[in-house]
Amino acid sequence: MATPNAETRALYTRLQEVLGNEHAETLMNYLPPDPWTDLARKSDIEGLEAKLDQRFEKLEQRLEVRFQTIDDRLFEMQGRLNDQFKNYSFAMVAAMTALTAIYAGLLTIVT
16 A cells, blocks of 8 residues: 555555554545645536536537538539430430431431
């Protein structure tokens, strides 16, 4: 067991005399660490919680902006794909009409 100061050593020695080694060791393990500055108070934890909440809010805002950017890009791509599909459909209809006219012209020539 680490005994960082004289008061703690004296307490441990007295506990050994009264309770015995095993019980003294168990009881000493329940004492807070030395130095006391290593202890976290409820207010410390609440402060950390507030800081984490702020970080998560900022992260959430950045993610919202990022997803909105992605949504905008996908919407733009969908518009371009729709335009290309319209152009392709128009070209296909024009090609079919031209081929039909050619076949009709050949059919009239042949018959």
